[in-house]
Amino acid sequence: MTAEWDPPTPLFVPTLILLTTATGVVSSLGAPLVPTIAAELGVSLGAAQWTLTASLLAGAVATPLMGRFAVGARRRPVVLAGLMLVVAGTVLAAAAPAMARWSDDLSLGVLIAGRVAQGMALGLAPLAMAAARDVLPAHRIGPVMAALSVGTVAGAGLGYPLTALVAQLGGVSAAFWFGTVLTLATLALTWRHLPAAPPCPRPRVRTSEAVLLSVATLALLLGISQTTTWGWVDPRTLGLFAVGGLAMAGWVWLTLRHDEPLIDLRSAFRGAAAAPNITALLAGAGMYMGLTLLMVLVQVDTPSGWGLGQPVAVAGLMLVPYSAMSVLGSRISLWVGARISPGRVLPIGCALYLASTVQLALGHDHVWQALLSMALAGLGSGSTFATLPVLLVRAVPAGETSSALAFNQVLRYIGFSVGSAVGVTVLGLVSGPVPDEHGFVAAMAVNAGVWVLAIGVVVRAIAAR
Structure with a gap:
């Protein structure tokens, strides 16, 4: 910790953890609410799906810009402004269903606008990690960074059933008012406990x-x-x-021409930073492909008898063991990483998720098998995503922390989208219009291939060093 920074308060680290966890919960306000939004607003499922898509797109666009702009003295105001936008977005989304009395289209439009504002939350986690690196002493950086990285995953997993339950009891508005209360509390704590940074050179955007x-x-x-x-x-x-x-081609061309680019691509895929960045893309794809296919398995009930036929509330509860084991996986990875190189922990995390994929492909006739798969996946996910920021921070200069972590986050978002789309596509190609067991097993086999590729990338990167 440099002497120029204001000393952190005792609640500095809990505030950062709440910031990343709240980010996960706010992001979970999309997926479980889509059917309820369609029913309450009188719109199609495809139209309601835009409430999820809009938030992801906004976050993916804003994250690298926030990561580059929020350096030094600008980080605190950017984080606070981002939280204010999220609060405004949750209020707007909570008020949207009441507008259906005038027009369903107006109500949906306001709700999507609110979800766009909530997408800013996705860019806050890298800034919380960068603040931890700048403010904390060296021996605390690794454990706190791991906790922050997993906080987003755990928040989404725990938020999924929680927001679904709130929506079931009080409707869409109640779920978003819940998000408003959570983000207001986060904003108040961040305002009080995120220290101001000393002036420093501001990179050009x-x-x-x-x-x-x-x-x-x-x-x-x-x-x-x-x-x-x-x-x-x-x-x-x-x-x-x-x-x-x-x-993208134009951006890469411009990036490689400048000495201080928005994202340093030369270092992002070279040297020690290459493994965590490529793994973020592949692990993001594998994780979301697995979660998407699991939700299909749990909820579908086909005429042939395949599928577990459970309601959406039970599907949401599937993510509780995933979240809990993610936290445990992050703690285990830190314990192991203190005894061996963290780079050697990364393929272990990927292998655990691979094991969960294979297990579910081989046995998927009962709910307990899905729960077991989620527990294994949580261990793998927690270990993998807790290790990524630790490796990345070691690979980049302190001044590039927020930018590098933001780019890593964007790679995860791209992986999320690709994995979800590819999983559904393979399922449909093999099954046909109605999902069946053959399509599910084929899609899980593709997912297993993604994790094998991730393990290969990491092992090769370790051998090259």
């Missing part, structure tokens, strides 16, 4: 780089998210991929 990266991220993620509705070869999908690819 070039408008051209920001616009190109935003367009590329938005177009690619939107195209991927709509593949399950439009298809992979629909002209709209291909058009978005083309726009995203061209914008």
Whole structure:
């Protein structure tokens, strides 16, 4: 900890943990509420799905910009402003259902606008980790960074059944009012306990780089998210991929020309930073593919008798062991990482998630098998995502922490979208219109392949060093 920083209060670390956990809970306000939103607002499931898509897109676009801009003295105001936007978004979303009395379209539009504002929460976790690195003494950085990384996963897992229960009891508005109370509490604690930073040189944020990266991220993620509705070869999908690819190429070209780019691609995929970044992309894809397929298995009940046929509330409870074991996995990974290199812990986490995938592919006739798979997946996810920021922080200079962590987060978001879309696509290609066991096993086999690839990348990176 440098002497120039204001000393942290005793509640500094709990505040950061609440900040990342609240981020996960706010993000969970999307998926479990989609059917309820469709019913309350009188819109189709496809239209209601935009309340989830809009938040992810907003977060993916905002995260790298926030990570680059929020350096030094700018970090505290950016974090506070981001939380204020999230509070405003939850209030807007909570008020939206009441507008259905005038127009369903108006109500849905206001709700989507609120979800866009809530998407800013997704960019706050990297800033919390960067603050921990700047303020805490060296011996505390690793454990706190691991806890913050897993806090987002645990918050989403615990928030899923919690928000579904609140919505079941009080409707969509009640779920978003719950989110408002949580983010207001987070804002109050952050205002009090996030220390102000000393002045430091401010990296330049070039408008051209920001616009190109935003367009590329938005177009690619939107195209991927709509593949399950439009298809992979629909002209709209291909058009978005083309726009995203061209914008990405332009951004890479600009990035490699400047000495202080928005994201340093030269170091992001070279040296010690390459393994955590590539793993974030692959692990994000594998994690969301597995979770998506599990939700299909638990809820579907086909005429052939395949599927567990459980209600959405039970499906949400599947994530409770996942979240709890994620926390345990992060603690175990820290204990093991203190005795061996953290880089050697990373393939162990991936292997645990691979084991959960194989186990569920082989046995999926009972709820207890799904719960066992989620417990194993939680151990693997907690170990993997707790190790990533520790490795990344060691690989980048202190001044690049927030930018590097934000880029790693964006890679996770891309992985989330790709994994979910690919899992549903493989399931549909093999099964046909109605999901069946053959399609499920094939999709799980693809997921297992993703985790094998992640393990191979990490092991090769370790051997190269």
